[in-house]
Amino acid sequence: MNRVAVLGAGQTHHASKRTDVSIAGLVREAIERALADARLEPADLDAVVLGTAPDFFEGIMQPEQWLAGALGAVGKPLIRMHTAGSVGGSTAVAAAAHVGSGLFERVLAIAFEKHSESDALWGLSPRSPFGRAFGAGAGAFFAPACRLYMERTGAPPEIGPRLAVKARANALRNPYAHVRKATTLDEVLDSPMLWDPLRRLECCPTSDGAAAMVLGSERAARGRTDAAWVRGAAAMAEAAEIPGRDLGDPDVGRACAAHVYRQAGIADPARELDVAEIYEPFSWIEAMWYENLGFAESGWRFFDEGATEPGGALPVNPSGGVLCTNPIGASGMIRMVEAAQHVRGRIDGGHQVDGARLALGHAYGGASNYVAMMVFGSEP
Amino acid sequence: MIRPVHVVASAITDLRAPTPEVTTAEMAFDVARAAVERSGLPRGSIGVTVSASSDMLEGRSFNFVRGLEALGAHPAVHERHLEMDGAWAAYYAWLLIQTGEFDGALVVAWGKTSEGSTARVLNTRLDPFVLAPLGLDDVACAGLQADAFVARAGLGVESIDEVAARAGRAPSDEIVASPLTRAHLPDLVDGACALVLSAGGEGPVIRGADHRIEPGALGHRDLSRAVSARAAAERARAMAGWDTRVDLAEVGSSYAHQELMLREALALDGERVNPSGGPMVADPIMATGLIRLAEAAARAGPGERALAHAATGPAMQQNVVWLLEGAA
Amino acid sequence: MSEPFVSRFEVEAPFAHSTGAAMGRWLGELRARRIMGRRCSSCGLVVVPAYEHCDSCGGELGEWRAIGPGGTVRAVTATQGRTLAAVRLDGADVDLIHVVEAGVERGARVRPKWTREPAGAITDVERFERGEPADDDDAPGPAEPVAFVRAHLRLPFDLSAGALASRFFDGIRDGRIHGNRCPSCARVYVPPRGSCSACWVECRDWIEVSDHGVLETFVIVNVPFYGQQVEIPYVLGSIRLDGADSAFLHLVAGPRRPAIGLRVRAVWREERTGFLSEDVDRFEAE
Numbered sequence: 001m002n003r004v005a006v007l008g009a010g011q012t013h014h015a016s017k018r019t020d021v022s023i024a025g026l027v028r029e030a031i032e033r034a035l036a037d038a039r040l041e042p043a044d045l046d047a048v049v050l051g052t053a054p055d056f057f058e059g060i061m062q063p064e065q066w067l068a069g070a071l072g073a074v075g076k077p078l079i080r081m082h083t084a085g086s087v088g089g090s091t092a093v094a095a096a097a098h099v100g101s102g103l104f105e106r107v108l109a110i111a112f113e114k115h116s117e118s119d120a121l122w123g124l125s126p127r128s129p130f131g132r133a134f135g136a137g138a139g140a141f142f143a144p145a146c147r148l149y150m151e152r153t154g155a156p157p158e159i160g161p162r163l164a165v166k167a168r169a170n171a172l173r174n175p176y177a178h179v180r181k182a183t184t185l186d187e188v189l190d191s192p193m194l195w196d197p198l199r200r201l202e203c204c205p206t207s208d209g210a211a212a213m214v215l216g217s218e219r220a221a222r223g224r225t226d227a228a229w230v231r232g233a234a235a236m237a238e239a240a241e242i243p244g245r246d247l248g249d250p251d252v253g254r255a256c257a258a259h260v261y262r263q264a265g266i267a268d269p270a271r272e273l274d275v276a277e278i279y280e281p282f283s284w285i286e287a288m289w290y291e292n293l294g295f296a297e298s299g300w301r302f303f304d305e306g307a308t309e310p311g312g313a314l315p316v317n318p319s320g321g322v323l324c325t326n327p328i329g330a331s332g333m334i335r336m337v338e339a340a341q342h343v344r345g346r347i348d349g350g351h352q353v354d355g356a357r358l359a360l361g362h363a364y365g366g367a368s369n370y371v372a373m374m375v376f377g378s379e380p
Numbered sequence: 381m382i383r384p385v386h387v388v389a390s391a392i393t394d395l396r397a398p399t400p401e402v403t404t405a406e407m408a409f410d411v412a413r414a415a416v417e418r419s420g421l422p423r424g425s426i427g428v429t430v431s432a433s434s435d436m437l438e439g440r441s442f443n444f445v446r447g448l449e450a451l452g453a454h455p456a457v458h459e460r461h462l463e464m465d466g467a468w469a470a471y472y473a474w475l476l477i478q479t480g481e482f483d484g485a486l487v488v489a490w491g492k493t494s495e496g497s498t499a500r501v502l503n504t505r506l507d508p509f510v511l512a513p514l515g516l517d518d519v520a521c522a523g524l525q526a527d528a529f530v531a532r533a534g535l536g537v538e539s540i541d542e543v544a545a546r547a548g549r550a551p552s553d554e555i556v557a558s559p560l561t562r563a564h565l566p567d568l569v570d571g572a573c574a575l576v577l578s579a580g581g582e583g584p585v586i587r588g589a590d591h592r593i594e595p596g597a598l599g600h601r602d603l604s605r606a607v608s609a610r611a612a613a614e615r616a617r618a619m620a621g622w623d624t625r626v627d628l629a630e631v632g633s634s635y636a637h638q639e640l641m642l643r644e645a646l647a648l649d650g651e652r653v654n655p656s657g658g659p660m661v662a663d664p665i666m667a668t669g670l671i672r673l674a675e676a677a678a679r680a681g682p683g684e685r686a687l688a689h690a691a692t693g694p695a696m697q698q699n700v701v702w703l704l705e706g707a708a
Numbered sequence: 709m710s711e712p713f714v715s716r717f718e719v720e721a722p723f724a725h726s727t728g729a730a731m732g733r734w735l736g737e738l739r740a741r742r743i744m745g746r747r748c749s750s751c752g753l754v755v756v757p758a759y760e761h762c763d764s765c766g767g768e769l770g771e772w773r774a775i776g777p778g779g780t781v782r783a784v785t786a787t788q789g790r791t792l793a794a795v796r797l798d799g800a801d802v803d804l805i806h807v808v809e810a811g812v813e814r815g816a817r818v819r820p821k822w823t824r825e826p827a828g829a830i831t832d833v834e835r836f837e838r839g840e841p842a843d844d845d846d847a848p849g850p851a852e853p854v855a856f857v858r859a860h861l862r863l864p865f866d867l868s869a870g871a872l873a874s875r876f877f878d879g880i881r882d883g884r885i886h887g888n889r890c891p892s893c894a895r896v897y898v899p900p901r902g903s904c905s906a907c908w909v910e911c912r913d914w915i916e917v918s919d920h921g922v923l924e925t926f927v928i929v930n931v932p933f934y935g936q937q938v939e940i941p942y943v944l945g946s947i948r949l950d951g952a953d954s955a956f957l958h959l960v961a962g963p964r965r966p967a968i969g970l971r972v973r974a975v976w977r978e979e980r981t982g983f984l985s986e987d988v989d990r991f992e993a994e
Contacts, residue, residue, distance in 0.1 A: 127440075195928070237456065240448075513859070
């Protein structure tokens with residue numbers, strides 16, 4: 001694949017209700033920031049890739065059709081990705097493929113969600129035509145996996161709540177994050193159980209937000225000193241309905257990580273990565289992903305040692321992560337934007353990891369059976 | 381220079397409605413297995429899987445994940461899903477092969493129109509502030525387009541009736557969206573289609589491909605012309621180094637008047653347009669465009685040039701054009 | 709075996725689309741009986757309706773100006789008892805799509821008929837009628853921005869379960885739970901599957917499984933949402949029946965506290981519909 005550079009990125013100020021803008025206004029806010037960061041005009045873009053999660057969230061089928069004008073896509077190729085929660089990531093991966101094909105010079109990747117326009121949990125809890133539906137959002141789906149992890153590893157029960165404290169402390173330094181509220185361990189422990197064993201403050205919010213990235217060819221990046229390079233990119237999926245499959249440690253996650261690490265020449269991710277932005281909608285999931293992504297044999301111990309705190313060996317989610325900001329369709333893109341911006345030295349906030357040269361962005365969705373990952377480096 | 385990509389194999393379900401005995405996942409399983417078997421390639425060797433469907437048409441958020449269960453994604457596969465017509469999944473798959481990262485792709489699209497609410501769901505595709513609340517459905521958008529087209533082209537309804545007659549329809553008195561009558565509408569069905577694309581192997585070669593989109597705001601468009609279809613065709617031809625001559629074409633004219641618009645925009649003056657009958661004869665909506673590519677590939681004789689086209693969105697808002705050369 | 713089962717199923721929910729500043733103003737002006745256009749600062753077109761962006765070129769819209777209210781019909785279609793048209797309002801460079809009076813033809817001059825009870829929606833123009841606007845027609849009033857356009861999605865479906873699931877429902881109605889087996893890996897799936905996800909082959913052999921099994925894991929759901937069907941709090945368990953390899957979700961209740969590994973049994977209802985999620989009311993400790 002031809003080399004692909006990140007020329008610029010941007011995101012909206014995420015909030016529970018961005019009623020100040022329409023969906024068109026929301027995506028344009030992210031696009032304008034990304035273009036300004038890339039020092040480009042809309043006319044410089046050759047193609048657009050849009051990502052967003054189920055149409056039912058906003059009640060608009062194939063929103064790329066309505067939004068074509070707002071996206072600056074009129075007269076250009078435009079495709080729309082939908083890979084469940086990983087979609088923000090697979091959208092960035094798709095835009096990279098456009099550039100990597102050699103057919104497009106500068107491509108915009110844009111992902112959004114505007115949950116406030118409906119009841120998000122309604123959208124996440126599809127009713128069954130055949131009897132009662134018991135689904136109650138992603139929390140109901142992943143809480144059992146969290147329970148299994150706690151039992152299997154014997155991890156101290158405060159690990160999850162402490163992960164939530166880390167996320168919320170990190171978000172205070174990220175001006176774009178949705179939830180920016182200093183939170184003590186006691187406050188997390190005192191918050192009501194939503195999906196036992198997950199308490200309210202261990203669960204992601206639902207947010208309105210969008211994020212965008214401009215990817216360019218080697219030629220488009222010429223002369224730029226602040227480009228980041230896509231060193232690895234992949235989006236994978238696996239069948240979920242396999243008896244005994246582990247939602248907390250899916251094979252597809254390990255396979256995708258191995259693939260992008262190989263592409264990027266990474267042998268020891270915990271040592272070689274300077275920062276990672278991973279998709280953790282619930283506290284315990286973060287510990288589970290540390291294992292699935294090959295950071296450590298014991299995810300909870302890796303956290304317990306302080307390795308993933310802002311000053312640690314591998315800061316994870318200095319942005320506050322999905323736990324503090326979750327416009328579902330955009331969350332995967334936000335991971336990629338944050339990871340790339342660390343490498344470019346262009347983090348807009350107090351959470352820049354100084355001198356970051358290699359970063360991982362990760363997104364997952366569905367029954368942990370859709371994943372998208374990218375590795376960004378300061379060298380091509 | 382583009383990497384030559386072959387359409388190695390394809391499979392299409394029996395296109396009909398209703399189909400209560402099978403689910404969309406079961407249809408996807410059938411065509412995916414058939415296409416892979418026909419390709420002669422082991423499933424595990426096909427580098428990437430790209431699928432296409434619409435959750436909203438199926439009435440359930442995330443319903444597309446059921447389709448994944450039917451696509452042989454174990455062990456894990458490189459996979460992408462577009463919530464678009466399958467023709468765009470095929471474009472993305474072709475693009476992925478161009479990157480050099482993959483040498484082959486399995487493309488699968490499916491959709492049921494018979495299980496209800498298709499018209500209402502398609503209404504939600506329109507601007508939620510100023511178009512959807514007027515209750516416009518897809519047929520009304522097509523009617524407006526047809527009126528604009530016949531006015532500019534100076535044609536009468538007989539021209540549209542001629543197209544419909546080739547799809548086996550006798551003229552009808554029942555106006556559904558003037559000038560369109562019942563005879564001019566697509567036969568909405570249920571169906572699935574799968575293709576295997578490969579950088580090596582047998583089968584017609586894709587020489588050019590491109591797609592473009594027009595504004596969603598109907599009032600901003602020149603509804604009398606298939607603007608983005610023309611633009612996509614011109615770019616595809618430039619990529620292939622071809623002039624406008626093709627030996628056969630499969631075009632996504634769901635409504636009869638659209639064939640006339642596409643003949644103009646795609647510079648088709650030959651006889652062999654929609655030898656399969658086209659979408660008027662069977663239109664499963666999400667798989668319709670992929671079927672055009674499969675049909676064109678299946679019918680392109682040795683050395684023949686074929687054009688495949690698909691449209692999506694209200695009044696053909698977005699269009700993709702493929703240029704294929706039959707294997708020698 | 710009975711006919712494949714088809715369920716009448718309605719997807720419905722309310723939506724509130726934020727308008728943003730520009731569309732909010734545009735609809736507010738419409739409510740006040742004034743049609744506004746905006747000039748694109750990039751391509752120069754005067755467009756209607758008005759967002760922040762130009763739908764033709766993607767550029768920023770600038771100057772607001774009153775347009776129409778009269779216009780010329782450019783395309784028209786009679787459909788389902790009404791007539792829709794593309795209307796080029798005087799002063800605009802693009803068309804407004806709206807309802808027009810029956811019988812109106814291309815080229816006709818039309819003017820808006822305002823609704824008596826405007827709501828801040830596109831339908832505040834009831835339709836466009838033949839004729840030129842008169843000077844004293846419905847003079848525009850002061851405008852207030854509109855924050856939302858609301859929609860209630862109502863999508864009825866007749867969703868088929870497919871022959872396979874229908875056969876499963878037949879068994880449930882008889883108080884029996886079936887699974888099917890993959891001929892390649894021999895895994896037994898409950899409920900039965902068309903194909904084995906692991907082996908990518910059709911599953912054929914039907915077998916009956918026990919209605920006793922083990923609780924593999926569970927969650928206590930305590931969160932409310934629109935359209936919820938079970939009262940909170942409730943225990944949602946992943947249950948693997950004896951004889952099955954796969955697990956499914958169902959309610960767990962009863963005096964014993966849920967725990968991983970708990971042996972459970974189905975509690976059946978007397979009247980049955982064929983749905984596992986209904987005919988088995990819940991699972992309880994053995």
